[in-house]
Amino acid sequence: xxxxxxxxxxxxxxxxxxxxxxxxxxxxxxxxxxxxxxxxxxxxxxxxxxxxxxxxxxxxxxxxxxxxxxxxxxxxxxxxxxxxxxxxxxxxxxxxxxxxxxxxxxxxxxxxxxx
Amino acid sequence: xxxxxxxxxxxxxxxxxxxxxxxxxxxxxxxxxxxxxxxxxxxxxxxxxxxxxxxxxxxxxxxxxxxxxxxxxxxxxxxxxxxxxxxxxxxxxxxxxxxxxxxxxxxxxxxxxxxx
Numbered sequence: 001x002x003x004x005x006x007x008x009x010x011x012x013x014x015x016x017x018x019x020x021x022x023x024x025x026x027x028x029x030x031x032x033x034x035x036x037x038x039x040x041x042x043x044x045x046x047x048x049x050x051x052x053x054x055x056x057x058x059x060x061x062x063x064x065x066x067x068x069x070x071x072x073x074x075x076x077x078x079x080x081x082x083x084x085x086x087x088x089x090x091x092x093x094x095x096x097x098x099x100x101x102x103x104x105x106x107x108x109x110x111x112x113x114x115x
Numbered sequence: 116x117x118x119x120x121x122x123x124x125x126x127x128x129x130x131x132x133x134x135x136x137x138x139x140x141x142x143x144x145x146x147x148x149x150x151x152x153x154x155x156x157x158x159x160x161x162x163x164x165x166x167x168x169x170x171x172x173x174x175x176x177x178x179x180x181x182x183x184x185x186x187x188x189x190x191x192x193x194x195x196x197x198x199x200x201x202x203x204x205x206x207x208x209x210x211x212x213x214x215x216x217x218x219x220x221x222x223x224x225x226x227x228x229x230x231x
Contacts, residue, residue, distance in 0.1 A: 042224065043205075043227075044205075044224045045158075045205065045220075046222075047219040050219050052217075102163070102173065103220065105158045106157055107155070107156060
């Protein structure tokens, strides 16, 4: 079973629309870390956010916001007023502290922002 | 500028040849990682190293080898034993398990390996 599930393989929206990328994770640990990364066409992954399991506060950074809900094991990512430069593959990832500390990536969601 | 460099960006090799992918970082990070990415797939961990002269196998280590003789460098060799080596290879580094914090990984630009 996948530990990190990104059910949306590909999404297309028109520029300026809001879009939410879903991430559902699975762990028995009480202490864990969640991440989001962006992979633009150049290929290099860019770190966006890290959240630990004890901090359920939602976070906003400019047009980006993240909704962490332990009750549903979800860590969703919303882009407000999307721009063409947001087109990329976005990965959600998990580190379970009491396991082998390896980061587990979801399969990614490819986001197309249409002009 | 601090960062991670991988060279070359594109690499072509004949089947049956070993090839070594370079990864260098000047971030003073303890931990380094190698991932493989196939089209439409997430990243799969090949090898990782938390400290110099030590490394561990990841999920798909067969057909690959690494060394970690210097903190800054973590080269990956794709051997002829790797049955399907054509892929995009990403190197990453992090501060490692510093204190009680699990730090984000910083990635290089990747090397696209094509075996002909």
